[in-house]
Amino acid sequence: MQIIIVGCGNVGGTLAEQLSREDHNITVIDTKAERIRDITERCDVMGITGNGAVRSVQMEAGIEEADLLIAVTDSDELNLLCCLIAKKAGRTCQTIARVRNPHYSKEAAFLKDELGLAMVINPELAAAYEIARLLKYPKAIKVETFAKGRAELLKFRVTNGNPLVGCQLKDIPAKLHCDVLICTVERGEDVAIPDGNFTILDGDLISVVSTSKNLQQFFRKMGMASARVKNSMIIGGGSTSYYLAKQLLANGIQVKIVERDKDRCRSLCDLLPEATIILGDGTDRSLLTEEGIENTQSFITMTNIDEENIMLSLYAKMVSHAKLVTKVHRISYNELIGPLDLGSVIYPKYITAENIIRYVRALSNSMGSNVETLYKLIEDKAEALEFYIRGDSPVVGVPLQDLNLKSNILIAAINHNGSIITPGGQSRIYRGDTVIVITTRTGLHDIRDILQ
C-alpha cells in the first residue's frame, strides 16, 4: 500500500519502521529536516520536509496515489486538518488521526462519521484500555483478545512452586486436565515456540491461549488465584490515569489517585467524583504507607518520568503483593526492565503504533491479505495473528498434522462457529473459521504464508 505518515515523532517513527518492513511504500512528512534525515537513514522510506497540512506538500508526497494517510503530529488540530485535506486532495485516501485532547476524542464517533476519518486514535485512552484489561487477570503480564473476545492470550511468569516448573509440555494436559496451549516461552533474550519435548524452567515467561473460562480454570489448577482486583492505587494524575480511573470505576473497582499538582487534583475531583484523590508526592514513602500501599491489590505508576515509575514499582513490589503496572516511554529500557520483574510494563507509543498497524493490516486485508487482528507479543520477536479462512484456502479440510508448516509457526486456536477449539493433530480447519497463529516470523499476510 502507499502510505503517507505525517509527523515523525515516537509514534510516527515506529510506524514508519514497522510498516516499511511489512513492504508498504511509506512517505514521511515532518517539519523538522533533522527528523526526516534520521528516519530516511534508518528505514527504507521517502522523506519530505514541510507542513503536512499543506496541499502542495501532500501532492509532493504523492497523495493522489496514496491509500492511507496517518497523521500523528503533536497537534490534534493539525492532524485533523491533514486528514481533511488528504480527503480532498487524494482520490481514494483513507485517513487516521491521532487526537489527544479529551474534548475532541469524546466526539471521536462524530469526527469519524462527519469528517470521513477511518480511525481516530487517542494514545492515552488506548493505554488505559490496555491497563484495564490487564487488571482482569492480576497474574498475567499481558492480555490480548481474539475472535471478538472469545479467546484470550495471557502472558505470565512461571515462578518456583508452580506445578509447571520442570514439566515437559506434552505432560501438561495429563497433569492439569486443562485445555490450554502454551505458545511462546521467553527465557532471557530468547523467544521460542516450544514443541512437546520443551521443558519449562523457573523464571520463564510463557504465553497461553484459550477461552476465558479455560484460562480461569488453568490458573486455579496452577494454584494461582486470579480473581479481579478490587482496588487500585494510581500514582500520577495525567490523562491516561483519568481514562483508566473512569473505566475502573465503571467496573466497580475502587480507585485512589496520588497527584502532585493542586489544580490537577481539583479538576480530577470534578471529573471523577467517585475516586479518592490524594494531593501529594507519589515518591514519598510515608505518604504511600499512609494511603495503604501494603494492602492495595494493584499499583499503577503513571508519572511522566520513566525512572520514577520504575523505582516506585520496585518499591511497591517489596512492600506489597499488588499487581504492578508500570508506564515506560523509552523502549530502549526494555532489556533493563525485563529482569527486574516489574509486572506489566506499558509502552504508550507502542500501543498506539500497534493499534494503527492492526488497522493497516485489516485494510490490506480487503486488498488481498486476510489478517483480522495482529498482536506483537514480544516486541519484534513474536506475533499473534488471526486469519480469516476463505473457501479456496489450501489449509481447508486437511488434518493439521498433515499440513507442511514452516518452522516457528504454531496454530494456537481455531474459532469454529463461535466456539474455540484448542487444536490437536487431528483437528481440521474449515471455511469461515478464524485461526490464531503464533509466529516468530514477521510479515505474514495470508494463511497460505504459513505453509512451506
Add this chain to the structure above:
Amino acid sequence: MFLALPCITALIYREESGWYFAAVMVVCLLVGLIAKKFFRPKSTVIFAKEGLVAVALCWVVASAVGALPFTLSREIPSYVDALFEMISGFTTTGSSILTDVEAMSHCARFWRSFAHWLGGMGILVFVMAIMPLGGSYSMYLMKAESPGPAVGKLVPKARHTAMLLYQIYIFLTIVQIVLLLLAGMPMFDTLTITFGTAGTGGFAILNSSCADYTTLQQAIITVFMILFGINFNVYFLIYAKKIKQGLRCEEMRVYLGVIAAAIILITINTRGMFQSLFQTVHHAAFQVASIITTTGYATTNFDLWPEFSKMILVLLMFIGACAGSTGGGIKVSRCIVLVKSIRNELFYALHPRSVHNIELEGHKVDKSMLLAIDRFFFVYILIFAFSVLIVSLDNFDFMTNFTAVATTLNNVGPGLSLVGPTGNFHMFSDLSKFVMMFDMLAGRLEVIPMLVLFSPFMWKK
C-alpha cells in the same frame, strides 16, 4: 565486501564471447558462490560506513577483475595498463592507454564500452534494482554511488527507485540505438557508441573516435550526450506526467544555458577553421556536449583549436553534467550553489546585516549542505593539485599534466596537448597511472568514498 562478487559475476555475464572472458566469468562465479557459502556475514545491516566502503571496494574489485581478461588475452600486456583501461571504463572516463584501438578484438572493445554503460548509473544501483537487498539501509549504498550533492528518492522504496532509474536509462539507450541504426551506423559501432554515450564514457572503437561517422550520426550522438547529462529526476517527472514541473528544473536550464553559451563562443572563436558555418557550429556543439557531459568523444582534433576555445573546454570539464545524471565533474547544481554563495558573500560585504538564503530548485539550501558543497569543492581542488604535482614527475609539459589530471578526475577522457583527442595515456609512468586511476574513481564516486577507504578513521575499531 562480498557484495562485490555477485555484482561482478552479473556484469561479466553479459559478455559476448572470448575464452578469457568466459574463464574469468566462471572463476568469478565460483568465487562468488564459495564466498556466499562460507562467508555468511554476521550482520547484513549496512550503515553509512559499510555503505561507503562497500561501494568503494566494489568499484576497485570490479575493475581489478574486469581488467584480467585484457592481460590474460595479451591484448594489453601490462596489468597496470589493463587496470587503467578498466577503471577508465567503469568510471565512464574514456581515457585510454591504447595506441591502436582498432587492433583490439571485438569482444574486448565491446567489454570496454559495456563497462561505461554499467558504470554510468552505478554498479551497485544495478545490483539493487535486480536483487532484493535486505535491510532498510540500502539508501546508504545509493547515496555513496550516485552522482550529485543530494540524493533523493523518486519513490518510497530504494529498490523501486533503482529500478525506475534503470528503466529510464535503458529506455533512452534503446532509443539512441534505434536512431543510430536508422542513420545507417553498423550494429557493432552503434552498440558500443551508445553505451559510451549513455554512460557518458567515451571509449570509441575507432582510432579517430567519432570523426569518421556522418554528420547526421554525429548530431544524434550530440543530442543524446546532452540528454544523458540531464538530471534523471527531470525524466521521472516527465514520466509521472508532471512535465511542467520537470521543465522548470533550474539545474537543467543552467546546464543548457552553459552549453548554448559555450557553443556560441567557440563558434565565433574557431570561425574559418571549417568549410562552412554549419560545420563550425556542428563541431563546436559536438565537442561542447562531449566535454560538459564528460563523455569525451571527438569529431575533430580540438587540440588544434585556438587557446580561447581550448580554455572553454577545460572549464567545461570541471563544471560537468547535472547531478543525478551519468556524467562526472563537479556538477552543475554545485556550481550554481557556489556561484550563488559568492554573490551572497559580496552582498554581505556591502550590507553586513543582511540575511539571505540560497535557493536551489525553489528549496532553501540548508547550512550543512552548503558546507558540504564548499568542502567538496575544496577537497576536489586539493586532490587535483596533488595529482598534478605527482604526475609532473614524468616531466611532460604543463598542458599535458594539467589536462590529463583534469580529464581523469572529471571522468572526461581526452585532454589537451599529448593527451589530446589523437593522443593517449600510454606514455605515463606507472605511478602517474595509479594516481590517475585514483582520480578517476574519486571523480566518479564523488571523492568521499575513495578518501574514506584510505582514511585511518575507517579502519580503527
